[in-house]
Amino acid sequence: MDERVLHLIRSKRRLLVPAIILVLLFYFMLPLSLIFIPNAMNKTSFIPGVTWAWAYGFLQIPMTWVVGWVYHMKAKKFDQQVDAIMREGQS
Amino acid sequence: MNLTYFLFFICIIVCTLIITYWAAKRSNTTNRFYTAAGSLTGFQNGMAIAGDFISAASFLGIVGMISINGYDGFLYSIGFLVSYLVVLFLVAEPVHRLGKYSLGDVICSRFPSNKMRWIMAFGAFTISILYMIPQLVASGYLLRLLLDIDYSISVLVIGGLMTIYVVFGGMVATSWVQIVKTVVLMSGTFLLSLIVFSNFDWNVSALIDKVKEGTPLGEDFFLPGHLFGNPLEFFSLQLALVLGTAGLPHILIRLFTVRNTLEVRRSLISSTWIIGVFYVMTLVLGFGTVALLGYQSLTATDPTGNLAAPLLAREVGGDFLLAFVSAIAFTTIVAVVAGLVISATTAFSHDIYHHIIKKGKSTEKEQLKAARWTALGIGLISTLFALRLETINVTFLVSMTFIVAAASNFPVLLLTIYWKRFTQVGAIAGMVSGLVASLVLVMLGPHIMNPDSGWIAREAVISLHNPGIIAIPIGFLGAILGTLFSSKQAQPIEEFSRFYIRSQTGIDSRREGA
Numbered sequence: 149m150d151e152r153v154l155h156l157i158r159s160k161r162r163l164l165v166p167a168i169i170l171v172l173l174f175y176f177m178l179p180l181s182l183i184f185i186p187n188a189m190n191k192t193s194f195i196p197g198v199t200w201a202w203a204y205g206f207l208q209i210p211m212t213w214v215v216g217w218v219y220h221m222k223a224k225k226f227d228q229q230v231d232a233i234m235r236e237g238q239s
Numbered sequence: 240m241n242l243t244y245f246l247f248f249i250c251i252i253v254c255t256l257i258i259t260y261w262a263a264k265r266s267n268t269t270n271r272f273y274t275a276a277g278s279l280t281g282f283q284n285g286m287a288i289a290g291d292f293i294s295a296a297s298f299l300g301i302v303g304m305i306s307i308n309g310y311d312g313f314l315y316s317i318g319f320l321v322s323y324l325v326v327l328f329l330v331a332e333p334v335h336r337l338g339k340y341s342l343g344d345v346i347c348s349r350f351p352s353n354k355m356r357w358i359m360a361f362g363a364f365t366i367s368i369l370y371m372i373p374q375l376v377a378s379g380y381l382l383r384l385l386l387d388i389d390y391s392i393s394v395l396v397i398g399g400l401m402t403i404y405v406v407f408g409g410m411v412a413t414s415w416v417q418i419v420k421t422v423v424l425m426s427g428t429f430l431l432s433l434i435v436f437s438n439f440d441w442n443v444s445a446l447i448d449k450v451k452e453g454t455p456l457g458e459d460f461f462l463p464g465h466l467f468g469n470p471l472e473f474f475s476l477q478l479a480l481v482l483g484t485a486g487l488p489h490i491l492i493r494l495f496t497v498r499n500t501l502e503v504r505r506s507l508i509s510s511t512w513i514i515g516v517f518y519v520m521t522l523v524l525g526f527g528t529v530a531l532l533g534y535q536s537l538t539a540t541d542p543t544g545n546l547a548a549p550l551l552a553r554e555v556g557g558d559f560l561l562a563f564v565s566a567i568a569f570t571t572i573v574a575v576v577a578g579l580v581i582s583a584t585t586a587f588s589h590d591i592y593h594h595i596i597k598k599g600k601s602t603e604k605e606q607l608k609a610a611r612w613t614a615l616g617i618g619l620i621s622t623l624f625a626l627r628l629e630t631i632n633v634t635f636l637v638s639m640t641f642i643v644a645a646a647s648n649f650p651v652l653l654l655t656i657y658w659k660r661f662t663q664v665g666a667i668a669g670m671v672s673g674l675v676a677s678l679v680l681v682m683l684g685p686h687i688m689n690p691d692s693g694w695i696a697r698e699a700v701i702s703l704h705n706p707g708i709i710a711i712p713i714g715f716l717g718a719i720l721g722t723l724f725s726s727k728q729a730q731p732i733e734e735f736s737r738f739y740i741r742s743q744t745g746i747d748s749r750r751e752g753a
Contacts, residue, residue, distance in 0.1 A: 155744045168328045172481070177323045179314070182463045183470040190462055197444075201310060201463050201701045208317045209515045212324055216508045218325065223504055230744045238747075 152233055160226055163219070171215055178204055243395045243559055244386055245462070247566035251423075255404065258415045262408030272409035273340040273585055274495040281505020283418060288419030288510040292319070293424065293517060295377055295571050296637050302551075303544025304466065305525025306537060309456060311466030312525060316518035318480025320511060322392045326485045327507045333656045335494045335503045342488050342648065343590040347736050348729075349655050350663040353595050358670045360590035362647050363488035365674065367583035368621060368641055370489075371576055373636040375625035378572040384541070385549055385565040393627045397569075401576040402618025405584060406611050410496060413577045418702055420574035421513060421696040427567040429522040431548070434555045435527030436501045442560065447528035460529070472703055476638070479707030483641030486648030489582035527551055561719040580617055588613040631694075632703065635686040635704070639677065646714035647673030654718050656742050659735045665722030673710065674715025680706035 150230035181189055182201060270276045278288065297319070304312030338345035343359035375394055382393035404412045431534055439445040447461075454460045467473035484490055494503050528537060528547040532554050540546055552564035588610040593601050601609070651669045654661045681687065683700040703709070722729075730738075741747050 153380050153740055153744060153746060157740065160743065164328050168325070171321065171324050171328070175317075175481060176477070178317070179474050183473065186463065199461070202461070205310075205313060205317055208321055209519065212511050213515060216324060216327060216511050220504045220508050223332075224501065227501055230746065233744075234746060 153230075156229055156233070160223075163222060167215065167219065171211070174211055175208065178208065186226060240561075241379055241558070243562040244565065245612050247562045248386075248569065249564055252400065254419065255412075255416050255570075258405050258419065259408040259412040262310040262412035262415060265411050265475075266407070266409035267607070269340075269589075269603055269610065271411060272607055272610050273581075273589060274492075275410040275414055276620050277496060277498040279496045279502075279506075280412075280416060281497060281502040281543070282509045283414070284493060284502065284506035285509025286415040286421040286513060287496070288506055289413040289513040289517070290419075290421040290424075290489055290574045291493060292484070292510070292514065292575075293421075293571065294374060294575045294637070295381065296374075298424065298465060298521070298571050299381070299545045299548055299568060301521045302524045302528065303537075303541075303547040306454075306528040306547045307524060307534070307544040308456070308466040309460040313518075313522055314463075314477070315480070316521065318477050319484070320515050322481045322484035323507055323511045323514070323546065325481060326490070330485050330491070330652050330656065331494055331503050331507055332500045334499075335500055335651070336745045337656075337742050338495060339657055340492070340495060340589045341585045342652070343586065343594070344492055345667060346651060346655050348741075350666055352663060355663055355666060356496075356590050356668050359651075360595075362670055362674060363586035364583050365589075366486075366488055366643055366648070367579045368587070369636050369643065370640040371621050372624050372628065374572060374576050374579070375411050375621060376628050378569075378576075379625065379629065380688050381545075381566075381572070384546060385561075385568070390625055390629050392623060397573055397576065398622030398625065400573050400616060401418070401580050402615060402622070404577045405572075405580045405614040405698045409610070410581055412501050413574075413581050414493075414496060416718065417574045420570045421572050423516060424567050425513065427563060428517060428524065428675060431555070431560070431564065432520045432523040432527075434560075435523055435531070435644045438531060438555060439526075445516060446530055450526050453533040455534055469702075470577065471708065472705060473743040475703055475708035476705040478711060479638070479642045479705055482645035482649050482707075482711060483645075486644030486646075486652065487640070488586065488644075489578045490581055490649065491648075492585060493578075525553060526547055527555075531555060537689075551616075556699055564723060576621075580614055580621075583617045584610055584614040585616070598633075612742040624638075635681070638705060639681050639686075642681070642705065642710050643674060643677045645707060646677045646710040650711075650714040650718050654722075656716075658722075659732065659739070660722060660726065661718070662722045662725045662728045662730075664725035664728060665720075668721025669714055670674055671720025673714025676713035676717075677706070677710040 189201040190199050195203055200227040244744040266272045266358060301312055301315055304315065334345050337348040343356045346359050346394050347356050373396060378397045379390040379394040383390050383735055384386050391631045404416055450460060451457055456465065497503055497506055525547065532550055535542060535549055537550060540550060549564050553561040591608050592609045593599060650673060651666050654669065680701055684706055685699040685702065686702055686748055687693055688695045688697050690698060
């Protein structure tokens, strides 16, 4: 049982560590780019009439929703595996 | 006060008291009192988390900041929102699995001792009270401005209501008051946003053109840099916002009010949807205020801009809509302060009374009685403080709460859950250094030390209004140094493994275990 549990924890960590690093990078790139490249951020982005500062700021909202949702979906599988291990442990 | 206002307020007070009466019958065990016995669904809890989190500072403050400073006001909301991913990924599930009622339970599941519990209870208590008092003071001002009611009466009404909710209804009443608040707040802001758009025939570019006319900033309104001149200050604030939520006790104890980790994740996902949509609407309201009301009339009534949303409501919907928005602001305040009362109550009655004074041996009846008396005491004391602090500017305490939480609770929670060499000395050192550093840095900063209007009329020693960028690393450093100096006390690896497996999977845990 122990080996399977450890394997499960490791695979969860392989998902979470890059995820949190990417989220924080994506988040902190906004203030950093506003500080260091303000001119570029004030140029029109891929959306006509909208600057990069606004486009990037807005993107943080769907980013939060999508990343949260993807994790929620993946974590369900982890829960099922944990339940299976616990059931085996009991029987 | 005219009849419309009176009816709206009475309606809210009566509705929430009915909820409390219903909840009081269900709050007859400690488990129900502290966590509603984990009976909420993920979505309900998500609404309650949003209700706990969106304070009057968010609703009124951010709309005001956007209407005065444009883009930079919007950046506040982004930090608040993304912080939920930090909670979801790093602390939510372990906190649910390890704790029962309080953050003290979570840390003491690895470092069981009275000293550790004292520190955690002190931290949770301090953060909750520091956050509650400015909310009460602000509510007094707000009701005075909106309804022309005396400051003391406003504070007494709100202080009285929050105390009644928690004393009689515990977490059940608090949660449902917060859920009702979220529904009222979201529908109200949605309605107001629609009215704003309809004023411009649903044409966004017409709204934006009008915004440029209404603000003295003109085209520049949409460019960054009007609120945060100093890059370090800006970055420091963003850091405290994104890490702070993961250390706020009143948000984290809401992770105990659902039955399993699936519902914990559902709670957080739902709250990010609610909070995200809400902040998009605050943007519309901020723009609407500048476009329809103009900068001059907004700042003439209130230079801080906090009355932007109510003034906008009066402009587009007359007295009736103003009464409705004021009622929303009132519900927003009572829901948040009730959440803070229960968080401070848990820290005192569960951690200090039950675990430390009674050594974990008090009966169910004694615990419940202690919790109710504690809630009453906390409600009374904070109301008294708020009454005394009428003339003192305490709004900075709101942003300070995030710094204290990010510098003390967050490092200790994170390292307790994930660092195998972490020791109890490290945890205590982290809490103490984070708490002390954030308090001292704020004391030495321009909020307190200011030649014009500060409590200490001198130049500030630290120029940052938001010293998170110094305080948060000090919290982490304290925890790490404490651990290195006490490395002999490190737990045996098997013991940590058991703890870690439990925190990550729930195997052997209280709720999901066999």
